[in-house]
Amino acid sequence: MRVKLTVAYDGTAYCGWQIQPNGITIEEVLNRELSALFKEDIKVSGGSRTDSGVHALGNVAVFDTSSKMPAEKIALAVNQSLPDDIRVVKSEEVASDYHPRYVKCTKTYEYRILNTKINNPMKRLYAYHYHYDLDIEKMNRAAKYLEGEHDFTSFASIHSQVNSFTRTIYECSVSRKEDEVIITVSGDGFLYNMVRIIAGTLIQVGSGLKDPDDIPRILSALDREQAGPTAPPQGLTLISRVEEYL
Amino acid sequence: MRVKLTVAYDGTAYCGWQIQPNGITIEEVLNRELSALFKEDIKVSGGSRTDSGVHALGNVAVFDTSSKMPAEKIALAVNQSLPDDIRVVKSEEVASDYHPRYVKCTKTYEYRILNTKINNPMKRLYAYHYHYDLDIEKMNRAAKYLEGEHDFTSFASIHSQVNSFTRTIYECSVSRKEDEVIITVSGDGFLYNMVRIIAGTLIQVGSGLKDPDDIPRILSALDREQAGPTAPPQGLTLISRVEEYL
Numbered sequence: 284m285r286v287k288l289t290v291a292y293d294g295t296a297y298c299g300w301q302i303q304p305n306g307i308t309i310e311e312v313l314n315r316e317l318s319a320l321f322k323e324d325i326k327v328s329g330g331s332r333t334d335s336g337v338h339a340l341g342n343v344a345v346f347d348t349s350s351k352m353p354a355e356k357i358a359l360a361v362n363q364s365l366p367d368d369i370r371v372v373k374s375e376e377v378a379s380d381y382h383p384r385y386v387k388c389t390k391t392y393e394y395r396i397l398n399t400k401i402n403n404p405m406k407r408l409y410a411y412h413y414h415y416d417l418d419i420e421k422m423n424r425a426a427k428y429l430e431g432e433h434d435f436t437s438f439a440s441i442h443s444q445v446n447s448f449t450r451t452i453y454e455c456s457v458s459r460k461e462d463e464v465i466i467t468v469s470g471d472g473f474l475y476n477m478v479r480i481i482a483g484t485l486i487q488v489g490s491g492l493k494d495p496d497d498i499p500r501i502l503s504a505l506d507r508e509q510a511g512p513t514a515p516p517q518g519l520t521l522i523s524r525v526e527e528y529l
Numbered sequence: 530m531r532v533k534l535t536v537a538y539d540g541t542a543y544c545g546w547q548i549q550p551n552g553i554t555i556e557e558v559l560n561r562e563l564s565a566l567f568k569e570d571i572k573v574s575g576g577s578r579t580d581s582g583v584h585a586l587g588n589v590a591v592f593d594t595s596s597k598m599p600a601e602k603i604a605l606a607v608n609q610s611l612p613d614d615i616r617v618v619k620s621e622e623v624a625s626d627y628h629p630r631y632v633k634c635t636k637t638y639e640y641r642i643l644n645t646k647i648n649n650p651m652k653r654l655y656a657y658h659y660h661y662d663l664d665i666e667k668m669n670r671a672a673k674y675l676e677g678e679h680d681f682t683s684f685a686s687i688h689s690q691v692n693s694f695t696r697t698i699y700e701c702s703v704s705r706k707e708d709e710v711i712i713t714v715s716g717d718g719f720l721y722n723m724v725r726i727i728a729g730t731l732i733q734v735g736s737g738l739k740d741p742d743d744i745p746r747i748l749s750a751l752d753r754e755q756a757g758p759t760a761p762p763q764g765l766t767l768i769s770r771v772e773e774y775l
Contacts, residue, residue, distance in 0.1 A: 293650040338651055358647070368650045401604070404539040404614045405584055405766070409651055520651070 285381060286354050288313070288327070288344045289373040294516070295408050296368060299335040300342070306335075309369060313344055316364045320357075321350045330383035330524055331390065334476070336516030338409065341372070341523035343383040388526040389453060391469040394482040394518045398464045410463060411482075411518035417464050417489035419457055425488040426455040426466070428498035429481060436505040438481055439474035440513070448474060448505075457485060464489070476513050484511035531627060532600050534559070534573070534590045535619040541654050541763070542614060545581040546588070552581075555615060559590055562610045566603075567596045576629035576770055577636060580722070582762030584655065587618070587769040589629040634772040635699060637715040640728040640764045644710045656709060657728075657764035663710050663735035665703055671734040672701040672712070674744035675727060682751040684727055685720035686759070694720060694751075703731060710735070722759050730757035 290313070298306030302314075310329055317325040330343035352360065354376035361371050395410040397403055402412040429438075429452050436448040452470040459465075466482050484501070487493040493511065501509040536555070544552030548560075556575055563571040576589030598606065600622035607617050641656040643649055648658040675684075675698050682694040698716040705711075712728050730747070733739040739757065747755040 291647075291650050293653070340649070340651070362647065367648065367653055370647050370650050372647050401537075401608065401616050401618055402613065403586070404537050404616050405586070405655055407539070407613055408654075 284350075284354065285345055285347050285377050285379050286357060287375050287377045287381065287383070288346075288358070288371050290342045290344055291340045291370045291372050292338060292342070293368040293408070294333060294336050294338045297335065299337065300329050300332045309333075309342075310344075312366065312369060313361075316361055317346060317348075319364065320361055321348050321352075323349060328382065328384070330388075331521055333521055334479075334516055334519075337519045337521070338517075339521040342521055343524055345377065345381065345383060347379075383524070383526075386526050387471065388524045389469050389471065390473065390524050391467065391522045392473070392478045393520050393522050394466040394468070394478060394514065395520070396464040396466070396482075396486065396518060397462060398459075399462050403462075406463075408517055409520070411515050413464075413486060413490075415490045417486065418491070419459050419464065419489065421491075421495050422457040422464075422466075422485045422489040424495035425485055425493075425498050426457055428495070428502070429455045429468075433502050434505060435474055435477055435502070437501050437507055437510045438477050438484070439507065440476040440480075441507050443475040445474060450474065450477070455481070457489075479513045479516065479519055480507075480510050482514035482518065486514060487511040530596075530600065531591055531593050531623050531625050532603060533621050533623045533627065533629070534592075534604070534617050536588045536590055537586045537616045537618050538584060538588070539614040539654070540579060540582050540584045543581065545583065546575050546578045555579075555588075556590075558612065558615060559607075562607055563592060563594075565610065566607055567594050567598075569595060574628065574630070576634075577767055579767055580725075580762055580765075583765045583767070584763075585767040588767055589770055591623065591627065591629060593625075629770070629772075632772050633717065634770045635715050635717065636719065636770050637713065637768045638719070638724045639766050639768050640712040640714070640724060640760065641766070642710040642712070642728075642732065642764060643708060644705075645708050649708075652709075654763055655766070657761050659710075659732060659736075661736045663732065664737070665705050665710065665735065667737075667741050668703040668710075668712075668731045668735040670741035671731055671739075671744050672703055674741070674748070675701045675714075679748050680751060681720055681723055681748075683747050683753055683756045684723050684730070685753065686722040686726075687753050689721040691720065696720065696723070701727070703735075725759045725762065725765060726753075726756050728760035728764065732760060733757040 327344040357374035358371040397410040432451040573590040603620035604617040643656040
């Protein structure tokens with residue numbers, strides 16, 4: 284059977300999702316513990332390849348197994364041996380041709396900024412500390428320009444390897460919640476570093492280094508140099524992937 | 530001059546506040562970095578001796594120095610070399626006879642319980658994961674019995690070394706905030722492990738193992754065995770110490 288896992292993790296200790304030679308990754312740990320559980324070679328396939336240090340509450344992984352364990356029990360079983368910074372939140376059987384990367388879905392990310400004079404040690408791993416004042420109204424005006432279908436070349440790492448830089452952002456908004464500023468972005472897909480470059484650019488707008496009305500020009504330039512810096516990974520969390528057909 | 534520091538820390542990596550032979554403590558790190566900064570032997574004296582793994586947003590330390598650095602600049606200066614899980618939030622000059630342990634103050638603690646079926650990796654270091662249902666109304670009824678002046682022998686570690694077990698709790702309340710249950714306790718002082726034993730007891734009430742009306746009997750028994758278990762340290766944070774006279 285094919286099994287879909289919904290996976291949450293604290294990305295602090297990991298070199299991102301995807302297996303790579305230079306450090307431990309989420310994919311690698313899932314493969315190891317699922318293989319040990321089922322006593323067969325399990326290779327998961329991920330929904331979103333989050334970067335080093337980025338967190339997730341709702342990433343997705345699928346794998347095939349010959350096990351007869353009821354799919355919905357797998358979450359509980361594998362959580363027994365997973366390290367406590369990775370949890371399988373849900374496990375379910377899916378069609379044998381289901382793959383999370385080829386299903387249309389709405390992905391939602393949150394970028395958290397702790398906007399205080401001095402960093403909070405209890406939030407330092409899950410928010411980017413930025414101590415200058417941020418103008419939320421300006422950030423929201425800039426964010427609105429990013430909504431809709433655009434070529435996001437200016438908001439993608441120059442190391443992106445994709446055929447098309449066109450993506451659709453359904454919602455991009457900025458809110459203040461106590462001492463945090465939270466950027467919420469949902470869309471049909473995101474380029475390499477795209478949410479972090481959006482965050483870095485909106486922070487420049489909020490602190491007055493860029494104007495909200497600069498965004499249309501930055502988008503149409505199709506030039507990474509025109510957007511702001513890539514904001515640090517610890518502020519970013521993949522909140523959810525909501526699929527249209529399943 | 531005598532300097533008062535307000536100190537925040539993530540207690541995860543520390544063996545509590547007080548210097549001890551078997552591991553690194555907050556007090557030790559503050560002494561080391563302040564001594565390096567002022568090039569003299571600095572020994573801080575703490576307000577509350579938090580346990581291993583317990584966090585703080587507003588603990589207090591005082592020390593004497595011959596430095597001429599303006600007191601309010603010391604926070605920024607020492608934060609440059611402190612590890613990022615400890616931050617001095619504020620520094621100020623105080624009277625030479627001021628000591629945080631001998632000033633009447635209201636101490637407020639929060640105990641956070643993540644009340645979900647599966648733990649959240651992004652909250653695991655700052656909340657106790659408890660997956661059974663909790664009845665908040667019952668927990669609040671029990672909490673009210675703890676308010677006021679009582680002999681808290683039943684709610685103190687048997688290793689407490691104090692002359693009197695009498696303390697006054699000004700407020701003890703329980704609230705639900707999204708997927709967390711938060712116990713807030715404020716009082717004039719707390720015995721060793723007292724807030725964690727209160728939390729462990731209220732969790733038993735919330736899950737039906739004890740009745741709210743058991744609390745008066747537990748208090749009057751003056752017997753640690755009658756109260757619930759000591760809840761784990763990661764849920765506990767010293768929020769603030771508000772002094773009456775300064």
